[in-house]
Amino acid sequence: MVKVAILNYGVGNLHSIRQGLERVGARVVITDEPEEIERADALVLPGVGTLRGAIERLSDKRGAIWKAAFEDKPLLGICLGLQLLFDRSEEGNSKGLGLMRGEVVRLPRGLKVPHMGWNYLRVKRSHPIVRDVPSGSYVYFMHSYYVHPEDRDAVVATTSYGPEFPSVVASGSIVGVQFHPERSGEPGMRTLRNFVEMVGSA
Amino acid sequence: MLTKRIIPCLDVLNGRVVKGTRFKQLQEAGDPAELAKRYDEQGADEVVFLDIGASPEGREAMYGVVERTAKQLSVPLTVGGGIRSLQHIERMLRSGADKVAINTAAVEEPELVRAAAQRFGNQCIVVAIDAKLVGPKKWEVYIYGARRPTGLDALQWARRVEELGAGEILLTSIDADGTRAGYDLELTRAVAEAVDLPVIASGGAGNPQHIYEVLTEGKADAALAAGIFHFGLYTIQDVKRYLHERGVPVRL
Structure with missing residues (x-):
């Protein structure tokens, strides 16, 4: 059974993501201890809290996260957790973890922001994280910023809301989703299952 | 394309679902977690729980209900009713709510909205606004379960909560609520045009056409309804098919 550590860096609903991962067969620990991160087979950066709060609470765990990434431990960023993976963000002009090249930008003015609700994926290339998650699958979004990877090959799927933005990205052992798989019905559960299977075969 | 959301609302009193119009008579109708799960299976896009008692004992029961519900739900859960402090919000989110709706406390202490958003x-911060028609195209905000007028203009208040950092507005027409005669389209449209936030319309749904109207003419991003789903008049699928046939984007 694979052991997944959910990084605890913000106040929010961590129940649902834990439940979701457990349902697809993972053993889950919610933690902010570097030792626990080391012991886990994979890491999840959840989509709760605020960017500023997360960066503050992660400051002394950067080493452990980087080490995990360097060792090719599978890492899943969800929503804010995806945005944290990048170099920098327009939100509060902050620096991210720098595990993926590129930046995080705000959705344009004139749109209703946050982008809130069910929207669909356009799958751009095959990747284990989107196995059996076809184009047209509806998933749940709640975000005001989106990622802009320098490496366009990192984009696995996109979604349109104003601009067409990357909703699933992947590079090496790192994957990120802008939607909330734990709150996205069947396609969301499938995404979590895919991640756990990736961990199992890593 | 972002779809329009259909959101069933469950009124909860001391940990049990009650039926009835939001501001009037009640009858008990089951376990919130079970009903929420049923709506999820029927295709609800989200579920809202409103603690209509909002007593300290009721709230304690609500944390447990939210925890049980969050475990079974595959769509987001919003919880409102009697939320008055950062501590309440934190416990609700930790219990498994994805969003929290603040109503009376937002009016009495607007800084709570700002602090919570930060x-x-x-x-995850929804501000609930209960509004009543007081003149031509003029609506006043009411608090304490629509019992107490505030003197605040609903459109100005909506803009203010956007500035404070709310992520969404849950707008209830006190005039339409419980009538099943349709949403207040003028109010909904006025608020939806006043802010760049998603607006959930509430109060007055009696049939799928009402929902169609509020999502098109009323410019709402989502429609909340209670009675028409609880009493089995229509299923969520009925409503979504009706909308889909008329060109409204929905998740089927």
């Missing part, structure tokens, strides 16, 4: 992220 601490928990604006995407």
Whole structure:
């Protein structure tokens, strides 16, 4: 059974993501201890809290996260957790973890922001994280910023809301989703299952 | 394309679902977690729980209900009713709510909205506005379960909560609520045009056409309904098919 550590860096609903991962067969620990991160087979950066709060609470765990990434431990960023993976963000002009090249930008003015609700994926290339998650699958979004990877090959799927933005990205052992798989019905559960299977075969 | 959301609302009193119009007589109708799960299976896009008692004992029961519900739900859960402090919000989110709706406390202490958005992220802070028609195209905000007028203009208040950092507005027409005669389209449209936030319309749904109207003419991003789903008049699928046939984007 694979052991997944959910990084605890913000106040929010961590129940649902834990439940979701457990349902697809993972053993889950919610933690902010570097030792626990080391012991886990994979890491999840959840989509709760605020960017500023997360960066503050992660400051002394950067080493452990980087080490995990360097060792090719599978890492899943969800929503804010995806945005944290990048170099920098327009939100509060902050620096991210720098595990993926590129930046995080705000959705344009004139749109209703946050982008809130069910929207669909356009799958751009095959990747284990989107196995059996076809184009047209509806998933749940709640975000005001989106990622802009320098490496366009990192984009696995996109979604349109104003601009067409990357909703699933992947590079090496790192994957990120802008939607909330734990709150996205069947396609969301499938995404979590895919991640756990990736961990199992890593 | 972002779809329009259909959101069933469950009124909860001391940990049990009650039926009835939001501001009037009640009858007990089951376990919130079970009903929420049924709506999820029927295709609800989200579920809202409103603690209509909002007593300290009721709230304690609500944390447990939210925890049980969150475990079974595959769509987001919003919880409102009697939320008055950062501590309440934190416990609700930790119990498994994805968003929290603040109503009376937002009016009495607007800084709570700002502080909550900064601490928990604006995407999980919903401000609920109960509004009543008081003149031509003029609506007043009421608090304490629509019992107490505030003197606040609903459109100005909506703009203010956007500035404070709310991520969404849950707008209830006190005039339409419980009538099943349709949403207040003028009010909904006025608020939806006043802010750049998603607006959930509430109060007055009696049939799928009402929902169609509020999502098109009323410019709402989502429609909340209670009675028409609880009493089995229509299923969520009925409503979504009706909308889909008329060109409204929905998740089927």
